[in-house]
Amino acid sequence: MARSKQHNKLFSRIKASKLSDEVYNQIVLLISRGKLIPGDKIPSERDLAVDLGVSRQSIREALSRAEIMGLIEVRQGEGSFILSSINKSLKPPLTIIIEKEAGRIFEFLEIRKLIEGWCAEKAATEATIEDLENMEEILDEMKKVASKDKQWEELDLKFHLSFAKATHNVIAVHMMEALKTNFRPFFKFTKSMPRSEKIDVLWQHHYEIFTAIKHRNPEAAQEKVIDHLNFIEEKLKEDMDIIKY
Known part of the structure; x- marks a missing residue:
């Protein structure tokens, strides 16, 4: 025994x-x-x-x-x-891939379209009054700092995260937090468009996203996000063509 x-x-x-x-x-x-x-x-x-x-x-x-x-x-x-635990695990490999291979930024944009498009669509049905007020405040601040690159970029990131938060989906927020650490390259297109014009156009895009969410129009909210990211994709490609020649 x-x-x-x-x-x-x-x-x-x-x-x-x-x-x-x-x-x-x-x-x-x-x-x-x-x-x-x-x-x-x-x-x-x-x-x-x-x-x-x-x-x-x-x-x-x-x-x-x-x-x-x-x-x-x-x-x-x-x-x-x-912090986002997803951010901690994704940031190093994503950053390396995007920095080492310029073309990968367009693959990253495809993922942004999927995730941010869904977030905007969901926010249009789930956003509270407080969420909408937060988005509107960010847009107002963006106008005030239009001439200051760093502050503008921080508020741009904050706006994208704000409609992810408005989904009230915890996983979506953590994913957006992880992705936004690699958004910096998207601010850099300037060769194909004057800076002041770029700021005006981007602010208008953000306002249209907000308006669609505020009016509880999921399809329009998703469409406006994808239009915004398609515009950035187009300008980044134009910049790359200018650099080549």
Whole structure:
């Protein structure tokens, strides 16, 4: 008859969870439920400690663990922000492929058309008043910073993410967050079109996408996104032709 192992050698006594583990588990749960999405700012250590009734040390340990696991990003002087786990796994290979082979950018555009087209279509039926107000605010800000490249680009990215968030589909938001880190090359076409004209046209495209979503027209919303990306594709190809010659 087989002898059982000495149980006191094999198992350890179960200890109560550390408070920092409980805080960390809450962060994970909120992310999985879509209550915290990429780009969201987490309350400060002080506010979290008060809200959860634990010490700031417990909060600090939980946030440190979340950062190590790639769930959050701590920005000096700004706070802690939710990251996309998909972003962490996709960004390096996508960036390398796009940077090394220029033609791959058009394959990336095809994926953008599929995902962003669907997001706009879905947003047209799911967007809340708050979502629409957020999109409109971004468009207003884009007009104000039209002469400032970096700020314009940040707001452009923010607008595309805003209608992904308006789908209220957590996976879609994480996918868009991952894709947007590779959007930079799409801002660079300038040789085939004066910058001021480019900004005017792009802003109009964004406004038309927003209008279709606001008017609850899924087909038009999807169509406007694809028209916008087709335009960018055309201009990038024109730029490449200019560079060749």
